[in-house]
Amino acid sequence: MTAATANEARLEVRSGPLVGAVLGRVVGMLAARALCPIDRLDDALLITDAIAGHAGDFAVGGRVGVTVSADEEGIALVVSPLVAQGGEGLLAASELPGVGNVLRRVADEVSTGRSDDGSEELRVRVAFHP
Amino acid sequence: MNEGPLGKMTDDHTAEPGAAHPPGQELPDHPDLSLTLPARAENVAVVRHAIGGLGEAIDIDDQTLSDVKLAVTEACTNAVVHAYPDGEGPLEVTVHVRENRLMLVVRDEGRGIMPRTDSPGLGLGLPLIATLAEALELGTDSEKRTEVRMTFRLDADEVAA
Numbered sequence: 664m665t666a667a668t669a670n671e672a673r674l675e676v677r678s679g680p681l682v683g684a685v686l687g688r689v690v691g692m693l694a695a696r697a698l699c700p701i702d703r704l705d706d707a708l709l710i711t712d713a714i715a716g717h718a719g720d721f722a723v724g725g726r727v728g729v730t731v732s733a734d735e736e737g738i739a740l741v742v743s744p745l746v747a748q749g750g751e752g753l754l755a756a757s758e759l760p761g762v763g764n765v766l767r768r769v770a771d772e773v774s775t776g777r778s779d780d781g782s783e784e785l786r787v788r789v790a791f792h793p
Numbered sequence: 794m795n796e797g798p799l800g801k802m803t804d805d806h807t808a809e810p811g812a813a814h815p816p817g818q819e820l821p822d823h824p825d826l827s828l829t830l831p832a833r834a835e836n837v838a839v840v841r842h843a844i845g846g847l848g849e850a851i852d853i854d855d856q857t858l859s860d861v862k863l864a865v866t867e868a869c870t871n872a873v874v875h876a877y878p879d880g881e882g883p884l885e886v887t888v889h890v891r892e893n894r895l896m897l898v899v900r901d902e903g904r905g906i907m908p909r910t911d912s913p914g915l916g917l918g919l920p921l922i923a924t925l926a927e928a929l930e931l932g933t934d935s936e937k938r939t940e941v942r943m944t945f946r947l948d949a950d951e952v953a954a
Contacts, residue, residue: 672830684850688842
């Protein structure tokens with residue numbers, strides 16, 4: 664158990680329907696506490712659904728880990744640990760026909776990379792006032 | 794909290810001092826859900842809300858879910874109020890769903906469960922949890938973290954029988 668910053672939560676969930684049900688609630692609570700505008704809350708929950716729908720395919724050990732943090736500027740989700748190339752895979756899986764990539768279209772920042780412990784991760788940030 | 798285990802309370806509310814988590818009560822390796830966040834008052838609502846999402850996903854009946862949410866709220870509130878008198882630390886809630894049982898564990902890295910003459914509360918939290926849950930165990934884990942383990946039956950018919 665590692666100490667989290669003030670408005671941050673670390674969630675690890677077995678892949679499946681639990682991910683979306685729980686992650687959406689946590690994102691909603693932290694966003695509301697950070698006074699997220701309602702339109703951006705909708706966007707954050709859309710991103711949450713996209714992540715919840717596909718992260719299980721790229722998560723290590725069939726367990727989806729997401730760190731959610733919110734401040735007065737926005738809310739960030741970091742999905743980790745992912746399998747090799749899992750960040751790009753998760754990003755690609757968020758492509759919708761006729762819509763494009765949900766994560767890239769809705770989020771203000773999207774990136775993949777490695778965390779401090781060397782594991783693959785996907786980072787998504789939604790700014791409250793872009 | 795005492796350094797050692799405190800024992801457990803079963804559904805007849807009989808305290809059984811001894812091993813904190815006796816054989817048969819061992820938790821599976823990986824919880825279905827783990828949520829870690831700072832032990833702050835506002836985060837109790839986050840935990841409660843997350844448990845609501847869990848109940849929705851695994852279709853827990855309303856009465857049981859209400860009991861679970863109340864019990865986990867009490868356990869988390871205890872951690873917030875008592876665990877870190879000189880600062881702040883983490884609060885972890887894990888959930889295991891196995892064979893019509895829901896096992897919740899609330900952990901902190903604070904000073905542990907001990908009597909307080911200056912307690913701001915009424916001291917009803919743990920008895921309330923013991924009433925709501927099928928089983929309640931208090932103790933420490935292998936990393937010396939304070940644990941409150943609660944088990945709930947998910948089969949409403951079994952509860953009524």
